[in-house]
Amino acid sequence: MAKRAAPEVNAGSMADIAFLLLIFFLVTTTIETDSGINRKLPPTDELVDPPVIKQRNIFTVVVNKNNQLLVEEKPMEISEIRQAAMEFLDNGGGKDEEACSYCKGSADTSSSDNPVKAIISLKNDRETSYKVYIAVQNELVAAYNDLREREFTSLNPNIGLSYMEASKRYSDPRYVSDRERLKPLLDEVKAMYPQKLSEAEPSKNN
Amino acid sequence: MAKFKKKKGGETPAISTASLPDIVFMLLFFFMVATVMRDSTLMVQNKLPAADQIQKLDKKDRVMYIYAGKPSSRYADKYGNQARIQLNDKFAIVSDVGAFVLAERASKRQELQDVLTTALKVDGDTNMGLISDIKQELRQVNALKINYTTRSGDYTQNTKN
Numbered sequence: 001m002a003k004r005a006a007p008e009v010n011a012g013s014m015a016d017i018a019f020l021l022l023i024f025f026l027v028t029t030t031i032e033t034d035s036g037i038n039r040k041l042p043p044t045d046e047l048v049d050p051p052v053i054k055q056r057n058i059f060t061v062v063v064n065k066n067n068q069l070l071v072e073e074k075p076m077e078i079s080e081i082r083q084a085a086m087e088f089l090d091n092g093g094g095k096d097e098e099a100c101s102y103c104k105g106s107a108d109t110s111s112s113d114n115p116v117k118a119i120i121s122l123k124n125d126r127e128t129s130y131k132v133y134i135a136v137q138n139e140l141v142a143a144y145n146d147l148r149e150r151e152f153t154s155l156n157p158n159i160g161l162s163y164m165e166a167s168k169r170y171s172d173p174r175y176v177s178d179r180e181r182l183k184p185l186l187d188e189v190k191a192m193y194p195q196k197l198s199e200a201e202p203s204k205n206n
Numbered sequence: 207m208a209k210f211k212k213k214k215g216g217e218t219p220a221i222s223t224a225s226l227p228d229i230v231f232m233l234l235f236f237f238m239v240a241t242v243m244r245d246s247t248l249m250v251q252n253k254l255p256a257a258d259q260i261q262k263l264d265k266k267d268r269v270m271y272i273y274a275g276k277p278s279s280r281y282a283d284k285y286g287n288q289a290r291i292q293l294n295d296k297f298a299i300v301s302d303v304g305a306f307v308l309a310e311r312a313s314k315r316q317e318l319q320d321v322l323t324t325a326l327k328v329d330g331d332t333n334m335g336l337i338s339d340i341k342q343e344l345r346q347v348n349a350l351k352i353n354y355t356t357r358s359g360d361y362t363q364n365t366k367n
Contacts, residue, residue: 011227018230025237034263034325036355044345067365078365126335130328131255131364133337134354138257138361145259171262201338 037137039199057112059088059120063136065127078135085143089115089193102151102192115147115193123200140197148189156185163189250275250292255330256359263353264323270310272303274336275329289332291340300336303343311349323351330364 061081062070069076071084092103094113103115112118120140124133145164152163161169163186169175170182250273263269273292277285281297291298293306311319324344328337344352 014227015223015230018227018234022230022234022237025234025241029237029241034269034327034353034355035260035358036263036325036353037257037259038261038323038351038353041341041345041350041352043348043350078361124334124338126333126338128334129330130332130334130337131330133334134255134257134330134356135361135364137354138259138356141259199341201342 037134037141039137039197042198053117053119054113056093056110057117057119059085059112059118061120061122061136061140063122063124063128063132065125067129067132069136078132078139081136082139082143082146085120085140086147088112088120089118089143090147091118116191119196119198121198121200137197141195144193144195144197147193151189151192152185155188159185246271246273246292246295248273248292249278249281249295249297250290251278251329251331252327253330254327254355254357256363257354257356257361258358260356260358261353263325263355264321267314268318268321269323269325269353270307271325271327272306272340273327274340275332289329289336291336300339300343303340304347307344307347307349321351322349323353324349325353325355327355 060070060072064070069078069081071081072088076084087105088111089105090103091105091108091111092100092114093105093107093109093111094100094117098113098117100114100116105111122136122140149163152166159166166182167186169178170186252273252275274289275292276282276287276289277297285297291300291303293302298306307324311322314322326337326340341352344350
């Protein structure tokens, strides 16, 4: 018998197989990484004598069980809360050692002394919806970020980055070389407007 | 046989599909590399609320996930329609959260044990009571770094029903 050539494998169905696998991976893929609002819970051990905080330095936000907002004893819409929180934080009503040199607020004596002292207290009911709670949290964080943004751009006018971009880049592993440079700049504005947002334990509804 | 051959005119030749498998394989490899498989099947509804002031979550090995929400329709007959907590692949009650966190922490490498974040993936329609209970449990076991996992989007989407 003459030497027989090995029969060629039909590769026509290869595309079909590959498509099948492709579709499987397409369906199971979730490319985006999770993101969300980072928070730190207070430790459980109770302080022996809790520091006395002046009432004017506390910005109380209450969300009731019907998802309505009460800000400093006045009802408010979620869309207004960012502005109200910014006015409170940026008020700078303190005198002498508590004075705030960079605040642009109205220096009202009945509102916060200094952004370093100002605390936002967020209270919710057990029946508050999580969606609304997150929306309120988002707006309060946005108030801090907007103020930090303002100070960041006025302190570093030539950097070409906004505060949000800079902090994103700081945590991005692709820009490791920028870390050393950005850290002091970011820490500076964070110290000017420290995020003091307290989440109180929920009230029981009567 | 030559007599059967038709005369070929100016017809355009058919496009060769020989490179189709290559193209498909290329796509396939892309998706294989980019895929992150869900490690636990969701047994609760999980429509996350939207927020835009968000930060990316840490690397996967530093995160533990707690899911909560109403049981999905498949489990609704058995578990009712009150919001429940899901840990790994099981429904759990609030008092299980502490043990879960401690077990997760013990399973991580030594140097990661102090930097763990707890990601709360909670359905938007859940009541805050359940979340507060989870938070109290987390405080008990000193797992203080938490992340409210959200979609990115405008907050006004949350207030619509």
